[in-house]
Amino acid sequence: MRRRQAVTVLSAVFCVLIALVITAVLAVPHAGEAPVEAAASAEPEPTATPAPVESAEASEPPTSAAEAVIDENYVQLDDWQLVLVNDTVPLPDDFVVTPQLYDGVQINSRMYTALRDLLRDASDAGVSLWVASAYRSVEEQERILENAIQNRMNDYGMTREEAEENALLTIQKPGHSEHHTGLAVDFNNVARDFENTDAYAWLMENAEKYGFVERYPADKEEITGIDYECWHFRYVGRDNAVAMNELGMCLEEYVLYLKNQQA
Incomplete structure (x- = not known):
């Protein structure tokens, strides 16, 4: 009986020893392999961003008017009436101005008839309106x-x-003044109180019929980069003027709108 108990005890001890040996062997990392970390503690590897692919085609037009203002590589539209000149877009080197005198002030000859008709009709309506400034050279x-x-x-x-x-x-x-185009006109006293005159009210109602728009509206200062100028109007052509007013767009927004339409 005691002999049987002793054998049983020895068997149990032997089994424990075998288990300890197997556990020790499994705990040793396999040669050449790194230990595996718990999945819960692993950080996801950042996804590499692919390098931009250069395209031989022209870049897409900007998606906001703000981008149009700051685009140093701005490409002008084919329509000379919509030439854009602002703080970051200079007068194009190939833009040709043929100055023509109108009542002692030089203007772009291509808008002569439109400005003449506007001032004539304003006068017929009893409105006192005159041109204080228009074309300016870079030196001026x-x-x-x-x-x-x-x-x-x-x-x-x-x-x-x-x-x-x-x-x-x-x-x-x-080099960045719209007056270099000869298509910009400053009316009357070139002052903020012009907005309170009958002349300004008449212009706001009728200027688009002759192809003119208010260039620097009060609610577009962040886009144009110029403080509100109620006296400054710009010739863009009748169809463009009507469309700009219907859309509620300044010139920066409108040329961007047209580019997106063409894209």
């Missing part, structure tokens, strides 16, 4: 900007940097 724009900077420095004690920054809110830098 340089003089205007410099005078504005000097006036702000002298009158308000601004530094040159402050005066230039302030002046550029209403005066475009040379």
